[in-house]
Amino acid sequence: MLSDLYQGALQDAAARQEEVSVAALEAIIAERPDPLDALEFLAPADMIKVIAEVKRASPSKGDLADIADPAVLARQYEAGGASAVSVLTEQRRFKGSLEDLREVRRSVSIPVLRKDFIASEYQILEARAAGADIVLLIVAGLEQPKLEQLFNFAGSLGLTALVETHSSAEVERAVDLGAELIGVNARDLNTFELNKDLFGSVADQMPAGVIRVAESAVQSISDVEHYRAAGADVVLVGEALVKDGDPVAALNAFTAVQ
Numbered sequence: 570m571l572s573d574l575y576q577g578a579l580q581d582a583a584a585r586q587e588e589v590s591v592a593a594l595e596a597i598i599a600e601r602p603d604p605l606d607a608l609e610f611l612a613p614a615d616m617i618k619v620i621a622e623v624k625r626a627s628p629s630k631g632d633l634a635d636i637a638d639p640a641v642l643a644r645q646y647e648a649g650g651a652s653a654v655s656v657l658t659e660q661r662r663f664k665g666s667l668e669d670l671r672e673v674r675r676s677v678s679i680p681v682l683r684k685d686f687i688a689s690e691y692q693i694l695e696a697r698a699a700g701a702d703i704v705l706l707i708v709a710g711l712e713q714p715k716l717e718q719l720f721n722f723a724g725s726l727g728l729t730a731l732v733e734t735h736s737s738a739e740v741e742r743a744v745d746l747g748a749e750l751i752g753v754n755a756r757d758l759n760t761f762e763l764n765k766d767l768f769g770s771v772a773d774q775m776p777a778g779v780i781r782v783a784e785s786a787v788q789s790i791s792d793v794e795h796y797r798a799a800g801a802d803v804v805l806v807g808e809a810l811v812k813d814g815d816p817v818a819a820l821n822a823f824t825a826v827q
Contacts, residue, residue, distance in 0.1 A: 570628060571686075571758045575710050577661045578686035585667075586691055594691075597698040598726070604702040607680040607729040608749055610652045611780050613802040617793060617826045620682060620782070621646035621816070622655040622807030623673060625664040629761040632664075634811035639669045640676035642816065647677045649820025653703065655682040655805060667699045674700030682731060686710060690722050703729045703750070708739040709758055720746055731782065735767070740774045751775055752782035752805065765792070769799030793826045 611618055623639045626632045636642055643654045656673050657665035665685075674681050680702035687693060687704055688711060696704045704723050706716060716732075723730045732748035734740045735757060743751045753768040765786040775781055783796035784805040796804050806823065810816045 570761070571707075571710055574628075574659065574662065574758075575686045575688055578659055578692070579688055581660060582689060582692050582695070585695070589695075591691065591694060594694040594698045598694065601698070601700065604697070604727045604729070605680045607653060607682075607703045608780065610680050611750065611782075611803050613780065615827060616824055617797045617801060618652040618803045619650070619820060619823050620653045620655050620803060620805040621649070621651035621810055621820060622657065622684070622805060623665070623669060624655075624657050624807040624811050626662065627808070628662045629756070630808065633808055636811065638672075640672040642811070643673040643677050645816050646810070646820060647679055649817040650824040651679065651820055652803070653680040653682055655684045655807070656701075657807075658683055658685045667695060670696075670699045670701060680729075687719065688715065690719065693719060693723050693726065693728065697726045697728060701728065703731050705733060705752075706730050707733045707758070708742050709733075709735050713742060716742070717746060720748070733784065734771070737771050737774060740771045744775060744779070749778065750780045750782065752784045755783070755785040765795065766799075768796055768801060772800040787823075790822050790826065793823045797826050 625636050656670040657663040658667050682703035683696035683701040684705045720730050731750045731752050732743040733752040734743050755763050755765050755767050763786045768783045780802050782803040783801040787804050787806045788809045813819045
């Protein structure tokens with residue numbers, strides 16, 4: 570599944586590059602303001618912080634929500650206390666788009682994450698041109714030299730990389746990279762099974778100064794409390810917010826967890 574997602578994402582990026590060249594993206598970037606400092610917004614605090622996700626669908630759950638206006642949802646997220654907004658831009662299985670990201674960027678004053686299967690510098694240029702402040706790099710999908718290349722390229726554009734891991738070995742690779750924002754995804758991207766205890770089993774591998782993000786398996790306050798007790802500074806929440814009728818109230822509750 571993960572290999573298919575990367576293959577599709579790269580094919581779609583190649584098709585977009587036929588329409589919008591690297592030079593055109595660089596011209597757009599030259600006119601954009603500097604990215605927001607995501608590390609400042611997500612820095613550890615007395616209360617847990619939340620990255621709230623705009624997510625229409627997923628391979629494991631199918632359609633989740635009909636999000637007609639992602640900008641409206643993003644404003645609700647910011648009003649509810651989210652510290653950043655994640656926007657799924659993968660179009661085949663998650664039904665997202667870069668236009669979703671652009672609309673969200675225009676609507677909020679907090680950092681925006683491009684969540685996609687990024688394996689090329691072109692995709693990172695797209696993210697920066699669309700207004701992203703953070704890009705997702707998935708350790709499981711990238712050999713270490715490619716991961717290092719993309720991590721450094723994102724940094725050269727002023728972007729923060731959220732380096733996502735799924736095992737102790739992958740956390741070690743993220744730490745070796747020098748990542749300051751490391752996510753632990755409870756969902757195995759090959760089997761799509763969940764292990765909510767994975768975060769707690771690897772959190773101590775991350776050195777002081779790293780912002781620790783727990784991803785997936787957040788449905789309730791008790792889940793947020795579980796991750797906070799295990800050492801999470803931030804939780805990334807998608808499904809629970811897009812399916813909840815009141816994302817502002819849900820976020821108010823989540824961000825009150827100490």
